[in-house]
Amino acid sequence: MAVEARGVGLAGRAGRIGTSAARIDGLPKALGSFAYGSDLWEEGMLYGATVRSPHPSARIRSIDVAPALALPGVRRVLTAADLPARRRYGLEYEDQPVLAEGIVRYAGEPVAVLAADDPEQARAAVAAVRVEYEPLPAVTDMEAALRPDAPAVTEVGNVMRHVRIVHGDPDARADVWVEGYYEVGMQDQAPLGPEAGLAIPAPDGGVDLHVSTQWLHSDRRQIAPCVGLPEEKVRLHCAGVGGAFGAREDVSMHIHACLLALSLGRPVKMVYGREESFFGHVHRHPARIWARTGARRDGTLVSARVRLLLESGAYTSSSSVVLANACTFAAGPYEVPNALIEGTSVYTNNPPTGAMRGFGSVQVCFAHEAQMDKLAAALGMDPLELRLRNAVHTGSVLPTGQTIRGSAPGREVLERCAALPMPPDIPPTDRDRLTLPGGAGNVGRGEHIRRGVGLAFGYKNVAYSYGFDDSCEAAVRLERGIDGPVATIHTAAIEVGQGLHTVLAQIARTELGVDEVVVEQPDTEIGSGGSTSASRQTVMAGGAVATACATVRERLLARVVEALGPDAARGPLRLEDGRVFDGDVPLGGIDHFLDTPVEAREVFHHRPTTPLDERGQGENPHVMFIFGAMRAVVEVDEELGLARVVQLAGVQDVGKALNPRGVEGQIEGGAAQGLGLALLEEIQLRDGRIANASFTDYLLPTILDMPPVVSAVVEDPEPGVPYGAKGVGEGSTIVATAAIAAALRDATGRELNRVPVTPDELAGLAPARTSGGPAPIPDVPGPRAVLDYR
Amino acid sequence: MLVRLNVNGGWREAEVWPGASLLSMLRDDLGLWGTKNACEQGECGSCSVWLDGELVCSCLVLAAQADGRHVETIESLSHDGVLHPVQEAFLEAGAVQCGFCTPGFEVAVADLLRRDPHPSEETVREALSGNLCRCTGYEKILDAVRLAADRMDQVTP
Numbered sequence: 037m038a039v040e041a042r043g044v045g046l047a048g049r050a051g052r053i054g055t056s057a058a059r060i061d062g063l064p065k066a067l068g069s070f071a072y073g074s075d076l077w078e079e080g081m082l083y084g085a086t087v088r089s090p091h092p093s094a095r096i097r098s099i100d101v102a103p104a105l106a107l108p109g110v111r112r113v114l115t116a117a118d119l120p121a122r123r124r125y126g127l128e129y130e131d132q133p134v135l136a137e138g139i140v141r142y143a144g145e146p147v148a149v150l151a152a153d154d155p156e157q158a159r160a161a162v163a164a165v166r167v168e169y170e171p172l173p174a175v176t177d178m179e180a181a182l183r184p185d186a187p188a189v190t191e192v193g194n195v196m197r198h199v200r201i202v203h204g205d206p207d208a209r210a211d212v213w214v215e216g217y218y219e220v221g222m223q224d225q226a227p228l229g230p231e232a233g234l235a236i237p238a239p240d241g242g243v244d245l246h247v248s249t250q251w252l253h254s255d256r257r258q259i260a261p262c263v264g265l266p267e268e269k270v271r272l273h274c275a276g277v278g279g280a281f282g283a284r285e286d287v288s289m290h291i292h293a294c295l296l297a298l299s300l301g302r303p304v305k306m307v308y309g310r311e312e313s314f315f316g317h318v319h320r321h322p323a324r325i326w327a328r329t330g331a332r333r334d335g336t337l338v339s340a341r342v343r344l345l346l347e348s349g350a351y352t353s354s355s356s357v358v359l360a361n362a363c364t365f366a367a368g369p370y371e372v373p374n375a376l377i378e379g380t381s382v383y384t385n386n387p388p389t390g391a392m393r394g395f396g397s398v399q400v401c402f403a404h405e406a407q408m409d410k411l412a413a414a415l416g417m418d419p420l421e422l423r424l425r426n427a428v429h430t431g432s433v434l435p436t437g438q439t440i441r442g443s444a445p446g447r448e449v450l451e452r453c454a455a456l457p458m459p460p461d462i463p464p465t466d467r468d469r470l471t472l473p474g475g476a477g478n479v480g481r482g483e484h485i486r487r488g489v490g491l492a493f494g495y496k497n498v499a500y501s502y503g504f505d506d507s508c509e510a511a512v513r514l515e516r517g518i519d520g521p522v523a524t525i526h527t528a529a530i531e532v533g534q535g536l537h538t539v540l541a542q543i544a545r546t547e548l549g550v551d552e553v554v555v556e557q558p559d560t561e562i563g564s565g566g567s568t569s570a571s572r573q574t575v576m577a578g579g580a581v582a583t584a585c586a587t588v589r590e591r592l593l594a595r596v597v598e599a600l601g602p603d604a605a606r607g608p609l610r611l612e613d614g615r616v617f618d619g620d621v622p623l624g625g626i627d628h629f630l631d632t633p634v635e636a637r638e639v640f641h642h643r644p645t646t647p648l649d650e651r652g653q654g655e656n657p658h659v660m661f662i663f664g665a666m667r668a669v670v671e672v673d674e675e676l677g678l679a680r681v682v683q684l685a686g687v688q689d690v691g692k693a694l695n696p697r698g699v700e701g702q703i704e705g706g707a708a709q710g711l712g713l714a715l716l717e718e719i720q721l722r723d724g725r726i727a728n729a730s731f732t733d734y735l736l737p738t739i740l741d742m743p744p745v746v747s748a749v750v751e752d753p754e755p756g757v758p759y760g761a762k763g764v765g766e767g768s769t770i771v772a773t774a775a776i777a778a779a780l781r782d783a784t785g786r787e788l789n790r791v792p793v794t795p796d797e798l799a800g801l802a803p804a805r806t807s808g809g810p811a812p813i814p815d816v817p818g819p820r821a822v823l824d825y826r
Numbered sequence: 827m828l829v830r831l832n833v834n835g836g837w838r839e840a841e842v843w844p845g846a847s848l849l850s851m852l853r854d855d856l857g858l859w860g861t862k863n864a865c866e867q868g869e870c871g872s873c874s875v876w877l878d879g880e881l882v883c884s885c886l887v888l889a890a891q892a893d894g895r896h897v898e899t900i901e902s903l904s905h906d907g908v909l910h911p912v913q914e915a916f917l918e919a920g921a922v923q924c925g926f927c928t929p930g931f932e933v934a935v936a937d938l939l940r941r942d943p944h945p946s947e948e949t950v951r952e953a954l955s956g957n958l959c960r961c962t963g964y965e966k967i968l969d970a971v972r973l974a975a976d977r978m979d980q981v982t983p
Contacts, residue, residue: 056920058917058918059917059920059922061925062917062922063909063917065922065925065928066909066913066914066916066917066922066925066928066932067860067900067901067904067907067909067913068859068860068861068899068900068901068928068929068932069859069860070925071859072862072926074862074863075853075859077857155850155854156843156845156846226960227924227926227960228862228864228870228872228924228926228927228958228959228960229862229864229924229926230863230864276925277924278862278864278924278925278926279923279924279926279960279961280924281960307863309866310864310865310866310867468946468948470948470951470952471948476952476955532924533923533924533925533926533961534923534961535923697920697966698920700920700965700966701920701923701961701962701963701966704962704963704964704965704966705923705960705961705962705963706963707963708960708962708963708964709960730865730867730869731864731865731867731869731870731958732867732869736958736960737963738955738956738957738958739950739951739954739955739957739959739964739967739968740951740952740955742963742964742965744965745963745965
C-alpha cells in the first residue's frame, strides 16, 4: 500500500492564483485514503524499534543483545559496534551519533535499533536488550552549563555558539529605561502524524526510503554516508506528511530504518508512538532573555541591550541559526539606532532542540513586546502609538546594519490589527458556562473574571539567510491529456499540510492557461527543493514552478510561431483558457501544438544574502521580511488562576495572498500554536527526563481552548519574487504568544514574565521569575559557531 | 486469538494477539488505514469509529471487545466516491490541512449531527473537544460543521 504512494500525482482542475482554489490533496484526505508515513506497507516488511537511554548522561558499560535476539520474530539488533560507515550525522554539524557510542548525552538518545516480524515482538525485544549504564553528572540547566565547573556535555564544551550584534553606540543615553527578564519554556511541535517511514532495499544495493519529512535532500545528505552508500543509491520518496512545524527538519528514524533494511535485505518500517515521538524529534529552544530598552521622552527608541540564552540540548541540530535569528530579531521590528545584542546557545543534557515554527523569533517577540508595553507604561503612552512611532519601514536600518529594501508594511499591519472588530463583552452571568475560564471543567461560575487586552507586533525572515543559497528546482511538463492540455509539476518541495502543492498548481494554471494540473509526489529524482520551513516554499518552490512554466510557455509559443509563420502573430501571444491567443484573437487550443510534450526544468534562487561579521553586522543577512500583529482579548478568573482567550485578531503581511483561504488557515493555525505556548504547552523536564511525553500530559489547545480568530492580510508586493508573494507560515505564531501574555498582564496587573503562564502565576500564588542578572558572556571568539573552529 | 467483526457492513476476521486494540486490528490486519494512530491513548480522537453505533476511540477498545459487533469507520462515510455532506463541508470550508485529524473529526462531526442536527456553537465545541487538530486552529472546522448542518438540514427537513 505504501508503495501506492510512489509516483502518484494528485490532480486538480480549478483555481488560478488569488483564488481560494480547492486543495489538490483534499479529496483523498477527506476520504481517509491519503497515505501517510505510518500507513505504508510492503510485502514481507519487518517492524523496526529503538532502544533509548533512560539516563540524561551516562557511560555505556556494556550492551547485551542476546536476550532480545532469543525472542521470537526478532531478526536483527544493531548497536554502534555494527555501524558500517560514518557514525555521526546532523543538520548543520555532524555531531549526533547514529547510535550512542560509549556515552549517552540525553534521556531518549538511541542506543540500539532492532527489527522483528511484528510491532509487538519489536516492542518486547526493546525491553529485552540489556544495557548497563554508569550514570554521570548531568547538566540540566543552561545557566549552570556556563559555569566554569560545569561538566562538559560535548567534546567542544558547553557553548554551541555566541553571537554579538553591536550597532551604533550601545552606551547611548536615553531619557527612560525599562528592564525585564523573560523565560520561554520548551514547546513541542506535536504534529499529529508520527515520525514514520519505510526503507526498501533495492536490487542495485541501494535503498528506497519512503518517509514523512520536510527536506528530502538534506535527509539524504545525512543518510548516505552513514549507510555507506553514494547519494545516488539512496533514493528518497515523500510519504504523506501529517504536519511538521519544524519537527521533521531533522533526521529521526531515517538512518535506522535504512541500516536495518540494508543489513537484512528486507523492507523495514518504523513508526514512532506518541511517547517516542517526544524523544524522537527536536523541540523549540527554551530561552532566557535579559532586556534593557531606552527611549526619549517622546517615545522614540534610542537603545536596546539584550542578552539571551537558548538551550540547544545535547546536540546542535539547527541551534546555530536559531540563535542568529533570535539575535537579529531581538530588538523587534523597530528602528533602534543603538543596540548591543549578545546571544549564546548552550549545550546541556536535556533533549536536543532545533527548528519550530517561528525559529527564534517567537522567543524574542515575547520579550521585546513585553518591553514595549513596559516602556509605554513608563512614558504614559498608548502601546499602539508607541509601536507605530517606532515601527520599521522600507528604508529602515536594522540592528545588523541591513537596510530594508523590500516590502515592510509594518505600520499598516499594526493599524489594520487595531481596527479589527472587538468581541462583544457579555456579562459572565448571561453566557454559556463553556465560555467562562474553567467553564469546560464546570469549576468556573464567572464571579471573579477580569478582562484584558494585549497587542503584539513581530517580524521574521523568509527563506534562509546569512549567505546560504537554498535554491529550489522544478520540472514542468505540458502535454495533451484526455480532456485537454495537462501540466505536470515535479519538485522535491514538501507539502506538510500548509497547501503548497495547491499553490503550485494554481501557479501553473495561471502561467500556462490550463485547467488540469498534476503535482507529483516529491522525491530525490529531481534537484533539491530546499526545506519546507522558514515560510520559504511559496517564494522558492513557487518561484521555481513559475520560472519553469515561463520557459514552457516560451517553448510552446516558439512552436506556435513556427507552425503559423513569423508574420502570423500580430499581437503578443498568450495562453488562456486552454487556448493560444494572438492578442485577443484565438489561434486554437494549446492541445493543437502538443504533438510532443513541452518540458522545462529550472532552478530558482533568491537574492543572495551575506553572513554576519564579528560585530553582527552584514550588508544583507536576510532576504525579505514578514510582519505580523495580533490583538488578544482574554478573561482571567483570578480565584481559580484560569484564563480563557476570548478572541484573537491577527493581521499578516503576505505580499500577495495566492490562496486567501489557505492564508487564513495559516494565520488561525499559527495562532493556536502561539496560544499553546502562552497557556498550555511545555515539555516538563525533571533532571533531564521528559515527564509529560503524552497527549494526556502535554496539553495541546483543543477546540474549547481556541477562541474565534479574526484575521486580515496586508498585500504589499515584495519586489523580485513571483507575484510579490512572501511566505505566510510563521507570522501569527510569532505574535500570538506575546499578545496573549500582554492581555493576561492587562487583566491581572501581574508581571507574567514566563510562558507558558501557569494558574499559580495568574492567581498570584507564584511570583514572577527572577534572575541574578544576565548570564556571563562565554569566552569564545566572534559570532561564528564554535564548531567551526575545530 | 481469532476476532470477527462486522466492518462497514461486511463480516471480517483476523488472528490478533490478545492485547491488540481495535485500532491496530483495523489498520494492520484489515488494511483500513483511514482510521489514524496519533496518540494511542484516547486523547486525540484521530482513531474515532462507531462501535454498535456509539462513537469510540478505537485505540481504547480491545479488538477482542469488538468481537461479534458492528464497527463503522471513516470508509463508511462515502459511497463509491460520493462524499458524505460532512466530508464535502470539510473540503469546502478549508477544514483540511495536513489531514491527519480529518477522518476522526469527520466521524465525530457526523456522529454529532446524527444526534443533534442543529447544534449551538458551544455544543459543537464540547462535542469535538476530544479531537485534536494541530494545523487549523479549529476555525475552519467550526465553519465546516455549520456548513454541513445547513446542507443536511436541506436534504432531510
